[in-house]
Amino acid sequence: MNDILLEARNIGKRFGGVQALKDVSLTIRSGEIYGLIGPNGAGKTTLFNVFTGLYARDSGEVQFAGKALDLGSPHAVAAAGIARTFQNIRLFANMTALENVMVGRHVRTRAGVFSAILRTRAERAEEAGIRHRAEELLHYVGIADHANDLARQLSYGDQRRLEIARALATEPRLLALDEPVAGMNATETTALRSLIEGLRRDGLTVLLIEHDVKLVMGLCDRVAVLDYGEKIAEDVPEAVRANPIVIEAYLGASTA
């Protein structure tokens, strides 16, 4: 439970004159739900994009599962075992829900052009496996009924679930969720919360960016707080909540 899964050291990222991340170091332990909070513009999503290879970092490094993580390309990060969802849902809109999840299997399967053209026995077996796993995952996140609906036709909440299913299809060890309950009503939030708790029960490590403080405090094992690109706290939720620096920076001094 206490093995370190991801260790980031001194991550720095600058956009022109803005220092978006300044020497951010953090450790995520295997099997925990790790929350990342902070005011708008604090650098949470930027850090996410660095961890998943979408942004090139300016400095620092990341150890993942005991090895240096190649942050140069997103597909290498996915292959290493980090999957993510996006704050503003990014699905393959004109593919069916099932196909969306099947795409997630890409990184764990091998069939190339020639075996696809020849429909070799191995290719057909692999395809059947991809389809089967995708169906299982749709069932797991609770949208099996919509397998053949186009992604863009799904409800907002179901799209969030589909994105999680697609991410799970890559067989991640760390699932990074960028504001998964943004825009959801109370019922949908509760349902997604139990989905995330289920993920932890099944042994997955979750990195969670969230604005919903109640959700973060209730769900996360540990929480880090970013402010102006710097980590100002990293602790269990109760300690973070009581931390005067956090109260001043994030919750606002007067409301404390």
Next chain:
Amino acid sequence: MKTHRERAGLALVALALIALPFVLAMAGTAWVRITNFAVLFALLSLGLNIVVGFAGLLDLGYVAFYAVGAYVYALLASPHFGLHLPFWVILPIGATVACVAGVILGAPTLRLRGDYLAIVTLGFGEIVRIFMNNLSSPVNLTNGPKGINRIDPFQIGPLNFSASDTFGALVFSGPIKYYYFLLLVLLAVIVINRRLQDSRIGRAWVAIREDEIAAKASGINTRNIKLLAFAMGASFGGIAGGMFAAIQGFVSPESFILNESIMVLAMVVLGGMGNIWGVIAGAVLLSFVPELLRYTVEPAQMALFGKLLIDPEVLRMLVFGLALVLTMRFRPAGLWPETRHRREMSEGRT
């Protein structure tokens, strides 16, 4: 599983396709030639469909690969270098050279999308054409604007594709033989396309088209998969080009102008990007309609007004253009769009 009705339908279509050239030959061999070009364009459209339809990469220079295939054939089977290799050796070489050209075009454009990619590919198409035009000195490689003449026709054993053979009452003219060969190639390309579309690679192409960043984050090596799309599309273009050279017996840079790229793109878009059958329908329609107009515009004017009021060529392009505009206005996703088809297929399989 196919039902009996579907099987019967397929058998009927096959019979019709086999009988077609003899029916057309009654109206004149010209119509068989027109049909051959329609099939050739269907091949090109299916190739371009991989790049534009599946992977969503707008390519305005596709004719370059057609040109590469045609010139490879011309150089290896004509008196120009005195080489006369058989077609079954040359076509794979042409496909390979075109494939390499596809990767050469693809590699520097990987970060580009949409309009920017279109401009670069347009430039690439022009570069290839200008090369063909000017590679006549100091070493005469392409014979410049004069083009390469007396290209060998296909030869299978005693069957020469430029001469007629008679079997009983049936006369197999050269174009009819090419027709059957083209049909076989088209069939193979359709099978390849369908299998790719339903494969891990095909899904990756569509994923890139739908959302490249999400595709990356889902573990797709977008660089390799895009290059693969360019390479596959280019190979089909190269094969089509080789057959074009053999059918024509002559190639020159003039055959590979931007207009041709635009025409093939129009076929893909009009038919329904991403859908194999739609793309073929687009190619057949856009090949036949101008020819039909060519034969009807003049007689129609003579019958109506007793004289020629508008030059047939002008009117033909006007009607053609109008038809295109109207189609895109009322069926913006093409005559036979992709989504429904894909859904039907996945429903049929689960």
